[in-house]
Amino acid sequence: MGTRSSSEAFERALLPHLDAAYNLARWLTRNGDDAEDVVQEAFVRALRFFGGFHGGNARAWLLTIVRNACYDWLRRNRPAEAHDELDEEVHGPSEPSPTAEDLLVEQVDRVRVQRALEELPPAFREVLILREFEGLSYKEIAEVAGVKMGTVMSRLARARDALQRQLTADAGKR
Amino acid sequence: MTCADFRRFVDAHLDGELDLARQAEMEEHLRSCPACSRLAAARQSLRTALRSEELYFRSPARLEQRVRAAARQGDRPRLVTSSRIGAALAAAAVLAAAMFLWPPGSDRSWSDRTAQDVVSAHVRSLMPGHLTDVPSSEQHTVRPWFAGKVEFAPPVVDLAGDGFALVGGRLDYVAGKRVAALVYRQGAHLINLFAWPAPPRAGETAESASTRDGYNMVRWTRGGIEFWAISDVNAAELRQFAALVQSRVP
Numbered sequence: 001m002g003t004r005s006s007s008e009a010f011e012r013a014l015l016p017h018l019d020a021a022y023n024l025a026r027w028l029t030r031n032g033d034d035a036e037d038v039v040q041e042a043f044v045r046a047l048r049f050f051g052g053f054h055g056g057n058a059r060a061w062l063l064t065i066v067r068n069a070c071y072d073w074l075r076r077n078r079p080a081e082a083h084d085e086l087d088e089e090v091h092g093p094s095e096p097s098p099t100a101e102d103l104l105v106e107q108v109d110r111v112r113v114q115r116a117l118e119e120l121p122p123a124f125r126e127v128l129i130l131r132e133f134e135g136l137s138y139k140e141i142a143e144v145a146g147v148k149m150g151t152v153m154s155r156l157a158r159a160r161d162a163l164q165r166q167l168t169a170d171a172g173k174r
Numbered sequence: 175m176t177c178a179d180f181r182r183f184v185d186a187h188l189d190g191e192l193d194l195a196r197q198a199e200m201e202e203h204l205r206s207c208p209a210c211s212r213l214a215a216a217r218q219s220l221r222t223a224l225r226s227e228e229l230y231f232r233s234p235a236r237l238e239q240r241v242r243a244a245a246r247q248g249d250r251p252r253l254v255t256s257s258r259i260g261a262a263l264a265a266a267a268v269l270a271a272a273m274f275l276w277p278p279g280s281d282r283s284w285s286d287r288t289a290q291d292v293v294s295a296h297v298r299s300l301m302p303g304h305l306t307d308v309p310s311s312e313q314h315t316v317r318p319w320f321a322g323k324v325e326f327a328p329p330v331v332d333l334a335g336d337g338f339a340l341v342g343g344r345l346d347y348v349a350g351k352r353v354a355a356l357v358y359r360q361g362a363h364l365i366n367l368f369a370w371p372a373p374p375r376a377g378e379t380a381e382s383a384s385t386r387d388g389y390n391m392v393r394w395t396r397g398g399i400e401f402w403a404i405s406d407v408n409a410a411e412l413r414q415f416a417a418l419v420q421s422r423v424p
Contacts, residue, residue: 167223
């Protein structure tokens with residue numbers, strides 16, 4: 001395969017998923033410039049191994065690489081945040097879900113949702129981004145994040161518990 | 175089912191990830207338990223809030239230029255430095271994982287030309303200025319626009335109440351035919367619904383789902399019209415969209 005045709009195939013398969021790549025990196029690094037650097041690095045890695053990609057789910061394949069590049073970046077720049085395994089002592093077991101406090105979407109503005117989401121540990125944040133923004137199935141999320149499907153399910157539940165609790169508390173303060 | 179069970183599974187339920195038997199138990203519990211109904215409603219509100227277009231960070235235009243440049247540069251052989259070896263090993267691990275997870279053919283892909291054309295038309299529609307020829311959320315504006323442009327009257331249904339807002343319509347070209355493309359939006363995601371007359375005697379076919387290039391697709395034939403829905407929303411939601419369209423088309 002010539003240089004030209006291989007880079008064309010690469011661009012055709014992966015560039016349509018650039019928004020998804022950037023959105024994930026932006027949420028994990030919480031910074032636009034850093035997200036751009038990480039995405040560029042991820043595309044360089046993806047290119048190097050594109051010959052081993054035999055079709056299938058290009059978006060999930062790319063997001064796996066972006067996610068790993070994000071964690072490498074976090075390890076170098078914010079080591080305290082870089083644990084992709086949650087410390088169960090600190091973060092679990094899950095508290096009971098908030099039930100009585102009704103959360104109405106009209107009470108929730110974008111800035112507060114963004115702040116609450118950014119305050120979650122990365123392992124919670126990433127499953128929410130992949131699920132809510134990218135619409136990935138639990139199976140796909142498990143593949144991207146390198147965890148079991150049961151872990152995806154419990155992390156999503158706990159992430160949403162934490163968000164709901166935070167946003168309900170915010171709403172109560174006003 | 176107890177309330178504790180319900181709380182444990184409420185997210186998986188709303189995500190469409192439970193099997194049918196468990197889903198039915200959840201629905202039954204939901205009908206009889208006001209507290210759990212409130213929890214489900216709060217979770218639904220949370221989902222709606224998260225799916226706001228404003229929370230989705232689109233890639234800046236310059237990043238595409240950077241990535242293209244890096245891709246072209248990356249095609250040339252480069253000096254391997256020690257830090258690159260580390261990166262290569264890390265990436266090799268990713269590759270090994272990726273090959274393990276997505277062996278060739280593991281995806282239930284449709285390989286025929288129509289599927290490829292549908293993907294291409296979908297991707298093309300997402301480029302700036304290509305989405306709609308008739309931008310309108312009004313089914314009564316979109317439907318007549320197709321008169322004289324395609325050889326059938328495409329059914330245009332209003333699904334705004336179900337979370338799928340009509341964005342507009344477009345003329346497109348798929349598998350050698352002029353086809354109607356209807357565009358819907360769910361949160362940050364766009365859905366293209368392609369429709370064209372089915373071949374004579376094709377009969378009706380139930381919906382079937384597949385993925386291709388990372389996009390979910392659902393197709394079916396009904397009332398002499400072949401439908402293809404494609405999007406990056408998740409498979410369960412696209413099936414829900416397809417079911418809604420089918421229930422509204424006479």
